[in-house]
Amino acid sequence: MEKVPFIFEIGSEEIPAGYIGPALEAIKEQTLRFLENSRITFGNAHTAGTPRRLVLVVSDVAVTQEPAIQEIIGPPYNVAFTEDGRPTRAAEGFARSQNVSIDDLKIKETPKGKYVYVMREEKGTATKDLLEKFLPNLIAHIPFPKSMRWGSQTVTFARPIHWIVAILGDATLNFKYGDIQSGRESRGHRFMKPDVITVPSNYEEYKQILRNHFVILDTEERKELIRKALEEKSKEVGGRVLEDEELLEEVTNLVEYPHALIGKFEDHYLKLPPEVPITVMKEHQRYFAVVDDNGNLMPYFITIANTVPKQSEVVIKGNERVIKARLEDARFYFEEDRKIPLEKRAEELKDVVFHSKLGTSWEKVERFTAIAKWIAEQLELTEQQRKKLERAALLCKADLVSGMVGEFPELQGVMGRAYALEQGEDPEVAQAIYEHYLPDRATGPVPKGIVGAVLSIADKIDTIVGCFGVGLIPTGTADPFALRRQTLGIIRILLEKEFHISLKQLIDIALPGLKKWITEPENLVRSGVLNFFEGRFHHYMVNNYGYSTDVVGAVLSAGMDDLVEDVRKIEALAAFKSRPDFNSLAVAFKRVVNIIKEPETSPVDPTLLQEEAERELWDRVQVIRERFSSALLEGKYEKGLEELATLKPAIDRFFDSVLVMAQDESLKRNRLAILTSIKNLFDRVADFRKIHSEG
Secondary structure, eight states: OOEEEEEEEEEESOOOHHHHHHHHHHHHHHHHHHHHHTTOOOOOEEEEEETTEEEEEEEEEESBOOOEEEEEEEEEHHHHBOTTSOBOHHHHHHHHHTTOOGGGOEEEEETTEEEEEEEEEEOOOBHHHHHHHHHHHHHHTOOOSSOBOOTTOOOOBSSOEEEEEEEETTEEOOOEETTEEEESEEEOOTTTOOOEEEOOSOHHHHHHHHHHTTOOOOHHHHHHHHHHHHHHHHHHTTOEEOOOHHHHHHHHTTOSSOEEEEEEOOGGGGGSOTHHHHHIIIIIIOOEEEEOTTSOEEEEEEEEESSOOSOHHHHHHHHHHHHHHHHHHHHHHHHHHTTSOHHHHHHGGGGSEEETTTEEHHHHHHHHHHHHHHHHHHTTOOHHHHHHHHHHHHHTTGGGGSHHHHHOGGGTTHHHHHHHHHTTOOHHHHHHHHHTTOOOSTTSOOOSSHHHHHHHHHHHHHHHHHHHHTTOOOOSSOOTTOHHHHHHHHHHHHHHTTOOOOHHHHHHHHHHHTTTTOOSOHHHHHHHHHHHHHHHHHHHHHHHSOOOHHHHHHHHHTOOOOHHHHHHHHHHHHHHHTSTTHHHHHHHHHHHHHHOSSOOOSOOOGGGOOSHHHHHHHHHHHHHHHHHHHHHHTTOHHHHHHHHHTTHHHHHHHHHHOOSSOSSHHHHHHHHHHHHHHHHHHHTTOOGGGOOOOO
């Protein structure tokens, strides 16, 4: 079957940088799923994107879908044919309905007996025809944070669409999206060479033509060009670019033809805390900072232009004027903020609303300070550490009412630390003011100091429990208070710091301070928060630690509380599952738990043990229980599971020789009590019913 390349391009006005990556991933995923479901074979798929175009290229696409063989069942054989093999009216009617002759009817054995059937081959439809129907729907369902309509159109997209390229080999696909007709004409760079381009079927030729029109289509190629240009420009002034992959990724999606320019700002702005100029450059201008070999900030910045300017000096001067104005604003706020002590600023939080349903920021500080004190007790912090913790809790939100953070919200915590150090606060207190916001993203660092870590947990759990308490629960598409990120933040701090803290108690400690605010029943709030944590913890264990879903689910089903210990259980169970004899062990364990509908509450009565196999099992359970409990107390979960494994022979003999559901009620309950005691041992590690095993 003939195979050809498929090239698809959506050309539009400039799409926001953050939209491009997810949109390309969705285009690729949805298209490949469509091809698979449509029985269309294909080779490799590749995406590329710039601010003005989203591109998908798929190699070796079959020009026709694979034919489908369909088996159509007719009447039973004894209805379709007489005993001597002559066709009945039922057979004739079935053949006629399928447009075949009697001779084409086939016979097959089924679980219900012999049936008549016919084989029908559905010829494959042309891929071109299928894609022409699919692509308009694909464009309509590309997920964007925000979409728009333009002109009198009813269709939507991230930005107004100007052209659509859709070609399959030498064939041009024919469809419309809104008033845009698909074709094979693209455009060059908007400013440097906006000519109409006829797109060839060869992707490499296509990229070269665009390059000749000042468009670097391949995202990775564009990123590497920017990286190299940054390196070269920073060397011109004897420095290096401050590494920032997030900014590099964003800038890559802001330009089609990158051109680096280096500018300078006045040295006296280096007296500001370095995070200030860096933040101003990155967040407000998308400029790259330059540092020396020791990592100290230099008075230079590099910007990536989307064109090659005719007069670079003019552009650089313009950039320098902009950055000077922003840095001057920052310098003014910094000087003004230093006049007022943080402790006095903290008092202003009484007039700042944290949330209309959860009180002021001052009330929030009071709540999480109480939680932090409880955590300090659990971790047995020293008296000196506790004093630092209380001081940091008092001051950690004070910079929210400073002029600098009001103008540059990204600097919250950073400025609090800077002002605290300048005002003579203990360095550990100052660092905790900054660190209590960490981790500020999924993969960001957790607090290094124990004071900052405790404060971070306390602040985050207050927000999470508070939001659940007033019904501000994340949905599939919305999480305005970043509860998922904050929950993951607590999980990561607990694990990376190896804090042995009861999650259930932590939630319970947070509830009293919120009592006058929460509108939901406390038991529902408690269970809702726990379930939310369980979902994030499960996801984190599977995706970041690589444990299988069933192992994590089995441990969490047995209870989640001390996350450090829960990870050890997961690790032990994963190792235990890798044993060659695990499947037979799992079968034995599952026989125990599956036969118990309701746990038997009565203790085992040794006088009712009649069979040798049940006496042997009970004796073995009592020996194992002590060893198993000792192993768990020492945190040696794998050793504990190894002890449980020694029960298998006795369990097998018990089920082979003993009738559990005896007619004598006392015997039955006593035997169920033995099995319940075994199940209780299992449940201290995991719910073995959740484990996937063969046999």
